Amino acid sequence: METDLFSYPTPFTPPTTEEDELPVLRLIRSRRVGPTTFHRLIGEHGSAAAALAALPEVARAAGVADYTPCPEKQARAEIKAGKAAGAQLLIHGGPGYPAALAEIDDAPPVLWALGQQELLTRPMIALVGARNASSLGLRMAKRLSEGLGEAGICVVSGLARGIDAAAHEAALPTGTIAVQAGGIDVIYPQENTALAQQMAETGLRLTEAPPGTQPQARHFPARNRIISGLSAGVVVVEAALKSGSLITARDALDQGREVMAVPGHPMDGRAGGCNALIRDGATLVRGSEDVLAALNARAAPPEPRPAPPPPPTPAPRAVKSGDLSAKILERLGPSPTAEDQVIRDLDVPAAAFSQALTALEIEGRIERHRGGLISRPL
Amino acid sequence: METDLFSYPTPFTPPTTEEDELPVLRLIRSRRVGPTTFHRLIGEHGSAAAALAALPEVARAAGVADYTPCPEKQARAEIKAGKAAGAQLLIHGGPGYPAALAEIDDAPPVLWALGQQELLTRPMIALVGARNASSLGLRMAKRLSEGLGEAGICVVSGLARGIDAAAHEAALPTGTIAVQAGGIDVIYPQENTALAQQMAETGLRLTEAPPGTQPQARHFPARNRIISGLSAGVVVVEAALKSGSLITARDALDQGREVMAVPGHPMDGRAGGCNALIRDGATLVRGSEDVLAALNARAAPPEPRPAPPPPPTPAPRAVKSGDLSAKILERLGPSPTAEDQVIRDLDVPAAAFSQALTALEIEGRIERHRGGLISRPL
Numbered sequence: 001m002e003t004d005l006f007s008y009p010t011p012f013t014p015p016t017t018e019e020d021e022l023p024v025l026r027l028i029r030s031r032r033v034g035p036t037t038f039h040r041l042i043g044e045h046g047s048a049a050a051a052l053a054a055l056p057e058v059a060r061a062a063g064v065a066d067y068t069p070c071p072e073k074q075a076r077a078e079i080k081a082g083k084a085a086g087a088q089l090l091i092h093g094g095p096g097y098p099a100a101l102a103e104i105d106d107a108p109p110v111l112w113a114l115g116q117q118e119l120l121t122r123p124m125i126a127l128v129g130a131r132n133a134s135s136l137g138l139r140m141a142k143r144l145s146e147g148l149g150e151a152g153i154c155v156v157s158g159l160a161r162g163i164d165a166a167a168h169e170a171a172l173p174t175g176t177i178a179v180q181a182g183g184i185d186v187i188y189p190q191e192n193t194a195l196a197q198q199m200a201e202t203g204l205r206l207t208e209a210p211p212g213t214q215p216q217a218r219h220f221p222a223r224n225r226i227i228s229g230l231s232a233g234v235v236v237v238e239a240a241l242k243s244g245s246l247i248t249a250r251d252a253l254d255q256g257r258e259v260m261a262v263p264g265h266p267m268d269g270r271a272g273g274c275n276a277l278i279r280d281g282a283t284l285v286r287g288s289e290d291v292l293a294a295l296n297a298r299a300a301p302p303e304p305r306p307a308p309p310p311p312p313t314p315a316p317r318a319v320k321s322g323d324l325s326a327k328i329l330e331r332l333g334p335s336p337t338a339e340d341q342v343i344r345d346l347d348v349p350a351a352a353f354s355q356a357l358t359a360l361e362i363e364g365r366i367e368r369h370r371g372g373l374i375s376r377p378l
Numbered sequence: 379m380e381t382d383l384f385s386y387p388t389p390f391t392p393p394t395t396e397e398d399e400l401p402v403l404r405l406i407r408s409r410r411v412g413p414t415t416f417h418r419l420i421g422e423h424g425s426a427a428a429a430l431a432a433l434p435e436v437a438r439a440a441g442v443a444d445y446t447p448c449p450e451k452q453a454r455a456e457i458k459a460g461k462a463a464g465a466q467l468l469i470h471g472g473p474g475y476p477a478a479l480a481e482i483d484d485a486p487p488v489l490w491a492l493g494q495q496e497l498l499t500r501p502m503i504a505l506v507g508a509r510n511a512s513s514l515g516l517r518m519a520k521r522l523s524e525g526l527g528e529a530g531i532c533v534v535s536g537l538a539r540g541i542d543a544a545a546h547e548a549a550l551p552t553g554t555i556a557v558q559a560g561g562i563d564v565i566y567p568q569e570n571t572a573l574a575q576q577m578a579e580t581g582l583r584l585t586e587a588p589p590g591t592q593p594q595a596r597h598f599p600a601r602n603r604i605i606s607g608l609s610a611g612v613v614v615v616e617a618a619l620k621s622g623s624l625i626t627a628r629d630a631l632d633q634g635r636e637v638m639a640v641p642g643h644p645m646d647g648r649a650g651g652c653n654a655l656i657r658d659g660a661t662l663v664r665g666s667e668d669v670l671a672a673l674n675a676r677a678a679p680p681e682p683r684p685a686p687p688p689p690p691t692p693a694p695r696a697v698k699s700g701d702l703s704a705k706i707l708e709r710l711g712p713s714p715t716a717e718d719q720v721i722r723d724l725d726v727p728a729a730a731f732s733q734a735l736t737a738l739e740i741e742g743r744i745e746r747h748r749g750g751l752i753s754r755p756l
Contacts, residue, residue, distance in 0.1 A: 136645055139645065140643070140644065140645065263642065263644070263653055263662070264642065264643045265514055265518070265642045265646070266518065266640060266641070266663075266665060268643070271641070278641065278662050279662045283657075284662075290657070
């Protein structure tokens with residue numbers, strides 16, 4: 001995993017003012033800088049400001065001539081728009097940022113939050129499932145959500161129609177968080193407008209996207225990692241095989257979260273995903289008691305990661321950057337490969353590998369996937 | 379387990395003629411001799427004839443004055459009745475007796491078989507479930523049964539209404555075995571008369587009860603151990619909590635068989651038993667492929683038992699039989715206790731313990747339960 005190789009050399013001081021927020025926001029809004037690259041650059045340069053300053057040179061070294069980081073003006077405009085929408089900016093490592101989410105590899109560097117931020121300090125469980133849920137599925141979502149709410153658990157979901165909406169609605173009196181795929185001020189789907197407004201009052205809405213972002217297909221899987229990352233566990237209430245909810249369940253597994261599923265009859269296609277999860281080891285859930293029992297059995301929050309090994313001894317730069325880039329590309333194809341594996345195969349110093357990888361990424365010659373995987377775009 | 383302590387001192391020669399069958403049948407039909415006592419007596423006396431001859435003295439030593447073993451006439455009458463019904467007697471340890479069933483602790487000493495006996499050499503899977511099954515459950519039973527049949531598996535069930543009947547019917551063309559609770563010539567329930575007749579032609583009916591026996595409540599759990607004992611695994615297709623199918627599943631676990639269950643939605647009460655089994659570790663089954671996969675994963679038949687330890691060295695009879703009986707009774711209450719535990723607690727020679735236990739059993743002062751458990755009747 002990445003943290004083993006690129007753990008922060010200096011503690012990351014939480015920003016508190018807009019002047020502190022600006023470099024963080026500019027860095028993550030810069031072209032080809034995703035959450036993983038963001039954390040890597042912070043690790044390499046010690047601060048967002050330093051990483052931002054180094055970015056044009058990193059790009060130049062990677063052969064991208066016309067690279068410009070996100071301008072300050074754009075970041076200031078984003079902050080203004082978010083505040084106009086009534087939202088607050090939460091910075092990774094800063095106050096108010098949810099603790100469990102901060103631990104995941106590709107934690108969002110920034111979050112826009114609208115509503116009751118204190119919900120982020122509560123124990124959370126995600127309820128997810130089909131948009132075209134059956135009435136049995138909707139009733140199950142409601143029942144689970146009420147039961148968890150009564151037990152003091154905050155219910156996290158994605159504000160989609162179907163299971164998500166039923167889970168949020170039932171948990172409005174006790175506490176619920178919606179993670180949006182688009183901007184904090186962009187309600188999707190429109191039919192959930194009233195629910196979204198209630199969520200902003202008694203619940204909380206969260207997103208990593210800038211205000212005004214219209215949600216696109218690629219935003220949803222990224223959003224799902226936040227749903228599971230916030231939560232101690234994910235319950236899939238009703239899901240067909242090959243559904244988005246299964247992606248959330250896989251994220252949850254990658255993140256060390258408890259994966260749970262409500263079974264259904266095998267002849268009911270809408271149970272296919274849940275039954276497959278249970279066969280693969282997910283906990284079978286019949287009601288909120290089963291969810292609470294699974295969490296108690298785990299003894300509270302997700303397991304702490306193993307302590308990172310001591311930082312690799314900086315080795316003499318025996319490997320030329322260009323050679324290494326070529327060697328990395330040689331090892332990669334269109335199917336995602338574990339970064340760790342590539343390092344081991346090449347047997348090169350981690351620091352050199354890290355720099356070459358960042359260059360390739362900025363250059364757009366590799367793609368980064370969740371779970372420490374990288375690939376070469378077609 | 380019993381086999382550890384009372385393994386056969388001499389190999390048990392399979393009987394082949396009625397004259398050989400008679401002592402076996404008389405021994406198991408004698409009052410208060412159940413399958414476990416039968417195997418123990420054979421172990422102690424070397425043959426059914428010797429055990430039968432010793433039985434009055436064993437009873438007398440236990441203080442039962444008027445004990446008479448099953449008369450020869452009664453056994454001859456049973457053989458006559460069974461043959462008149464077209465059935466054949468299979469003797470434990472003899473030819474034709476199903477191999478997997480022979481391995482269980484309380485294997486039936488005799489079985490009456492009516493139909494295609496060669497089915498007993500096929501790999502078998504039990505399909506069991508609710509009598510008042512839903513139409514979804516019945517369709518599932520049919521589909522599983524057909525799928526297993528196509529794969530060459532013989533489907534075992536209990537000839538009850540609901541899931542059992544659906545499983546048998548679908549497997550008639552490929553091979554199916556019904557284990558009856560009553561006599562081979564007593565069809566229960568009556569509505570399954572036509573099915574029972576077909577089973578006797580293209581399938582097989584089996585029972586340990588003498589011909590003419592009307593099934594009573596206590597026969598059904600005993601019958602269930604034969605269903606699971608014959609089979610490499612048991613699939614519970616639809617079952618509420620606290621149903622007879624769950625007893626079969628527990629038997630199957632005790633016998634080292636694979637336990638599998640078809641899930642259902644938690645709001646459907648008829649899925650309660652199956653979902654509970656899956657939570658407890660049963661394999662979730664969506665179709666016959668899942669059953670076949672589970673069996674392949676196990677690599678064929680149930681695990682062989684560990685080799686029995688060397689027979690205990692005959693210790694001097696330091697313990698008086700009367701004293702020991704009193705000590706055994708002291709340790710027992712109405713809830714079943716493991717026989718092994720009582721031996722360990724009393725720290726007495728196994729041979730002496732075994733004799734005292736047999737005496738108490740014949741005397742009716744203890745009751746024997748499946749799984750090596752004993753209790754004191756209220």
